Amino acid sequence: MADKTSKIEATIQTTTDSKLSYLWKMWLYIFSSTKKISLIYLGLFISISLLRPLVALIWKAFISETQSLNNSFFSAIGFISVYWGINFVISLVDTYLAFSADGDLEQLEMVQSNRQQEMLHAKLYSRVGDLPSEYFEMASVNDNIRQVFDFIGNPFSGVNHEVMLKSYIVIARTVSILSIALTLFVFNPWLCLILLVAPLPVLWTTGLSEKFRFKLRRENSQLARRVAYYQDLFLSSASKEIKVLGLHHYFFEAWQRVAEAHILKEKKLIRIQTLLDTCNSLIVNLVTIGNMVFIVVLLAKGQISLGIFGAVLALTGGLVTDTTQLLTCFATLMGKQQEAQQFFDFMSLPSQDNKGQTLSKVSELRLENVSYRYPLTSKYVLKKINLKIKSGENIAFVGENGGGKTTLVKLILGLLSPSMGEFTINGIESGSLNISNRLAQQSTVSQELSRYKTFTIKKNVYLGDTLNPLDETKIDQALDFVSLNDIASDEVLGKEIGGIDLSGGQWQKLAIARSVYRNRALLVLDEPTSNLDPLMETEIFQHYLTMANDKTVIYVTHRISMAALAQRIIVIKDGEIIQDGSHDDLIKNEGEYKRLYQEQAKWYVR
Numbered sequence: 001m002a003d004k005t006s007k008i009e010a011t012i013q014t015t016t017d018s019k020l021s022y023l024w025k026m027w028l029y030i031f032s033s034t035k036k037i038s039l040i041y042l043g044l045f046i047s048i049s050l051l052r053p054l055v056a057l058i059w060k061a062f063i064s065e066t067q068s069l070n071n072s073f074f075s076a077i078g079f080i081s082v083y084w085g086i087n088f089v090i091s092l093v094d095t096y097l098a099f100s101a102d103g104d105l106e107q108l109e110m111v112q113s114n115r116q117q118e119m120l121h122a123k124l125y126s127r128v129g130d131l132p133s134e135y136f137e138m139a140s141v142n143d144n145i146r147q148v149f150d151f152i153g154n155p156f157s158g159v160n161h162e163v164m165l166k167s168y169i170v171i172a173r174t175v176s177i178l179s180i181a182l183t184l185f186v187f188n189p190w191l192c193l194i195l196l197v198a199p200l201p202v203l204w205t206t207g208l209s210e211k212f213r214f215k216l217r218r219e220n221s222q223l224a225r226r227v228a229y230y231q232d233l234f235l236s237s238a239s240k241e242i243k244v245l246g247l248h249h250y251f252f253e254a255w256q257r258v259a260e261a262h263i264l265k266e267k268k269l270i271r272i273q274t275l276l277d278t279c280n281s282l283i284v285n286l287v288t289i290g291n292m293v294f295i296v297v298l299l300a301k302g303q304i305s306l307g308i309f310g311a312v313l314a315l316t317g318g319l320v321t322d323t324t325q326l327l328t329c330f331a332t333l334m335g336k337q338q339e340a341q342q343f344f345d346f347m348s349l350p351s352q353d354n355k356g357q358t359l360s361k362v363s364e365l366r367l368e369n370v371s372y373r374y375p376l377t378s379k380y381v382l383k384k385i386n387l388k389i390k391s392g393e394n395i396a397f398v399g400e401n402g403g404g405k406t407t408l409v410k411l412i413l414g415l416l417s418p419s420m421g422e423f424t425i426n427g428i429e430s431g432s433l434n435i436s437n438r439l440a441q442q443s444t445v446s447q448e449l450s451r452y453k454t455f456t457i458k459k460n461v462y463l464g465d466t467l468n469p470l471d472e473t474k475i476d477q478a479l480d481f482v483s484l485n486d487i488a489s490d491e492v493l494g495k496e497i498g499g500i501d502l503s504g505g506q507w508q509k510l511a512i513a514r515s516v517y518r519n520r521a522l523l524v525l526d527e528p529t530s531n532l533d534p535l536m537e538t539e540i541f542q543h544y545l546t547m548a549n550d551k552t553v554i555y556v557t558h559r560i561s562m563a564a565l566a567q568r569i570i571v572i573k574d575g576e577i578i579q580d581g582s583h584d585d586l587i588k589n590e591g592e593y594k595r596l597y598q599e600q601a602k603w604y605v606r
């Protein structure tokens, strides 16, 4: 379908091929953000790797010394102490650097990890904030965001460990292997053969296990979301209904079915992993034995001295460990290509255009033949809408469920853009306006309640206008507006964190107070009072309309008594505007509005 929505759909088509360049891009992306600390960390890794040949040389000198009979007991003790001392330092620092055991270097790792996490989260939060809101209407984009957040993870489990730490190990181990190779070559060129029988198959087995792991994680991400959803239900607003209807068991079974599928997939992965690990250690052991036999043969043939024999034995152990670690980390890194690609696919989604024209005041909204379909769906939920709204008007949208009222409201707010037709603000095409400036001109209360827990009541109101300093008087006025002044405004909200909780109606009042505090020229309210008692609802609407004589107010309501308060009423059915006029005009005609009015009135007049 070639309309404007198809352009959005085209931007989320991603390639399935994994590319090495994404991994490199990821590495540079993280490294460049924490250059100093990353360089120190990498430097330490490389320095430790260079100590291996030093250990071998000391060992060689020690054996030669003891062979030449003029040694003293003390020099032998000295050699052994230095040898074990350096070995101890290598193993200790290795452990601290690579596995974050307790110790000083763990703190260094923590610093670089936290910095990297901070930078990645900052980029991710700003990217999510910058994404045109229409993208959030698509399940695939929401999925992608969740996967990217999972990949970025937390300081000790996230991408910096998977990509950065593994890459540091690859670099350090490569340096170590090269220095060992050079030492072996200097001892005897034949010894370099040991390098050739390094456990190459490890690369293959580890690569395979990473591939399985990624596939499983991808398949499991939907299952994991469903499992989490069932768990959240018990803590959500549905919890009371679940209790009354006795649905705990029902949802447990639903949870169990999904969890079972998840566990089965995980079991399969563990089996594959165990098999591959066993193959790995078998290969490593065989290689070690092969190397031993080889150097014994060289010694027997007199091609190497006893000192070199000892040194090579010391080096071989390090070589096998280093090669195995190099290949394992390399394979893990390779397995991260797809996740890195997902990350950059997400990061490269278009940003909302903040460069367009700005307006100082919205004075006219005009929709001409506007149709809308949600991305990745084919049905137009708004059809050829023609509507002109002038500054200062107050308008109610009414109509049956699913008619398209909320969709029209989102279009007016700039949260969606027309698939077809033209939407102009003050005569300027809405698409060419600066979206941030546009959003800053309006205040809204949406159908879905936003409950900002962990903040005080006062802060909840202040969230309506955080670009300006907190104004206590205005906050008190906003709370008065909705009669929410009986609870101390510095009470923290959220039972989960030891604060207080509010009733559904009180949360709604708080959302209204936020919109009042924001105080913008365009006020868009989507069923803002559905949880309030009728007296409170009437009072708030009347307040809104008197406060708003210089403002444009658009509100969606199902209650005709509330709609009747507006100057103009627009009736929407099946995505079309079927009536437009004042209450008095519409009630005179036989039409949908009169039908809705009579339907509701008959419950009051008996």
Ligand SMILES: Nc1ncnc2c1ncn2[C@@H]1O[C@H](COP(=O)(O)OP(=O)(O)OP(=O)(O)O)[C@@H](O)[C@H]1O
Residues within 6 Å of the ligand: 137, 138, 374, 377, 381, 399, 400, 401, 402, 403, 404, 405, 406, 407, 408
């Ligand atoms: N994100 C979405 N993706 C696909 N379709 C959607 C989406 N949101 C809404 N719809 C569909 O758009 C149509 C209009 O929905 P809308 O919420 O605008 O109606 P409404 O008049 O506000 O309904 P209600 O009075 O129940 O709130 C419905 O058929 C709905 O299923």
